[in-house]
Amino acid sequence: MSLLQELRASAEKLGLTDLGAAAAGPAQGYERFRAWLEEGNAARMTYLERGAEARRHPESVLPRVRSLLVGVLSLKTLVDENPSVLPPYPSGGAIVPYAVRRDYHTVLKEKLHALRAQLAERFPGERFRVCVDSAPLLEKEWAHRSGLGSYGRNTLLIHPTAGPAVFLGFLLTTLSLEELESGGDPADEQRPSVLTDPCGGCRRCLDACPTGALRENRTLDARRCLNYWNIEHPGDDIPEDIRVRLGGCLFGCDRCQRVCPHCGALPPPARVPLETVEKMTPEEFQPLFTGTPLARLGLERLQRNARWLR
Ligand code: B12
Known part of the structure; x- marks a missing residue:
């Protein structure tokens, strides 16, 4: 071996x-x-x-x-x-599953x-x-x-x-x-074989992207990607044509993964009422989200994201 x-x-x-x-x-x-x-x-x-x-x-x-x-x-x-x-709220802003863990x-x-x-x-x-x-x-x-x-x-x-x-x-x-x-004996190598082009003629992700962030040449324009706006963007500003397409996304967007035929069933997004986020104090935020990607975002930006969804 x-x-x-x-x-x-x-x-x-x-x-x-x-x-x-x-x-x-x-x-x-x-x-x-x-x-x-x-x-x-x-x-x-x-x-x-x-x-x-x-x-x-x-x-x-x-x-x-x-x-x-x-x-x-x-x-x-x-x-x-x-x-x-997070406790399971029935509705509210959507958070991609990885972010609440x-x-x-x-x-x-x-x-x-x-x-x-x-x-x-x-x-x-x-x-x-x-x-x-x-x-x-x-x-x-x-x-x-x-x-x-x-x-x-x-x-x-x-x-x-x-x-x-x-x-x-x-x-x-x-x-x-x-x-x-x-x-190593190559015969011991049981590896899943990589597809040269996993997509072929499939365009589901391009069609599902609410803002048209994905391009034909397999690059992404972060200026249009919702993940950029609600995870990475440092300011309070957001172009109106992006804001109206947030579609309830409070943190992240995984549409281009979910619709991919290579993607198995993903857990549904976590949800949290916008009022809960808006009223949250740092004393409540910190113990709840320490060690999760939401802690890296911080309460101020999470509340900014909630404002964008109003
Ligand atoms: C900046 C960044 C973002 C930006 C821009 C994303 C993008 N697609 O460019 C934003 C904030 C939008 C983002 C979002 C997400 N990201 Co991100 N991101 C990065 C980061 C830090 C750099 C990516 C980058 O360099 N982009 C610039 C473009 C030019 O590069 P590229 O698309 O990677 O293209 C390269 C390759 O494709 C390759 N390439 C070479 N030859 C060829 C030939 C052809 C034909 C093609 C097609 C490509 C190719 O070269 C290109 C240049 O290196 C990486 C980590 C890292 N250090 O690499 C994570 C990373 C790409 N992200 C990741 C993830 C999980 C995400 C999200 C799902 C959520 C999240 N965690 O934030 C979303 C998914 C959105 C999406 N569809 O990409 C994972 C991806 C895992 C995977 N399966 O590929 C990475 C690798 C982080 C990690 N360690 O797991 N991300």
């Missing part, structure tokens, strides 16, 4: 849906990313511009990196392992740190770094190069069995891909 196969077995026990590995090298999607930024698609996510250059090569994240291990956590596992922090960044990091510890014990001379969403990596490209899926029309990486509703986490290492793969 190769080291990678051993790690896959550990990853499965830890609740990861899949684990892949790729040799480090220059990022092939860098120019595509640059062009995307230059067209203004990042809206006010200025951190993307600041970290742009570093995305050229993962050695900016770990010097002398030779390979990347990529962990996949499905939304289904996240939901099954972590109950919602333990933050997927924390969950993925814990699992990847367990793999890192397993490797560090055997290879004390090597270096490792765990990162989820925060480091300047073109994450979908590394997942794709690790054999974990292909880019869908909704711009997400579509995993062959878990579909687009997955989160990605990274363990960078100075161990080489050859070291990770050596000794």
Whole structure:
């Protein structure tokens, strides 16, 4: 059994849906990313511009990196392992299911740190770094190069069995891909096969996007994406043509995942009455949402989102 196969077995026990590995090298999607930024698609996510250059090569994240291990956590596992922090209200503003649970960044990091510890014990001379969403990596490209899926029309990486509703986490290492793969018998490798184009003629996500944020060339205009407006946008301003299309979304929007034929049934969004949000005090907000993605948003912006829905 190769080291990678051993790690896959550990990853499965830890609740990861899949684990892949790729040799480090220059990022092939860098120019595509640059062009995307230059067209203004990042809206006010200025951190993307600041970290742009570093995305050229993962050695900016770990010097002398030779390979990347990529962990996949499905939304289904996240939901099954972590109950919602909200009581079940029958109606109200919609919150995507991942946001009312333990933050997927924390969950993925814990699992990847367990793999890192397993490797560090055997290879004390090597270096490792765990990162989820925060480091300047073109994450979908590394997942794709690790054999974990292909880019869908909704711009997400579509995993062959878990579909687009997955989160990605990274363990960078100075161990080489050859070291990770050596000794493995290909016959032991039961891997779901990746579809070259998971979409074919399907356009369900493009049709379902309420604001037309998805483009034919499989890029997304964050200036039109509801996820940008109610998760990332720093100000109180929102264009009226976007606001009227929020469709009750208080945090996130997952229409382009839900309608994907590769996406299994997702839990319904959580709901919370807008008045409850509007009257919420920091003393109530904090204990309820600590450790969830809503805590990162903060009460002020959650209340801003509720105002946009009025
Ligand atoms: C900025 C960002 C956003 C922005 C912009 C999203 C976007 N699609 O660009 C906003 C706020 C809208 C957003 C929303 C969401 N995001 Co987001 N986001 C990111 C982030 C930080 C950067 C993405 C980026 O660089 N976009 C710029 C464009 C140009 O890049 P791209 O679409 O990734 O294209 C690259 C690849 O496709 C590749 N590529 C190379 N060659 C080719 C060739 C072809 C033909 C194609 C098609 C692509 C391709 O190169 C391109 C440039 O690198 C990543 C984490 C990271 N560090 O990478 C998470 C990430 C993409 N987001 C994620 C998630 C889960 C979401 C949301 C579901 C909810 C959420 N958690 O906020 C929604 C989904 C909306 C959607 N349809 O994308 C996951 C996606 C997992 C997956 N299955 O792919 C990531 C990887 C975070 C993670 N660690 O899990 N996000």
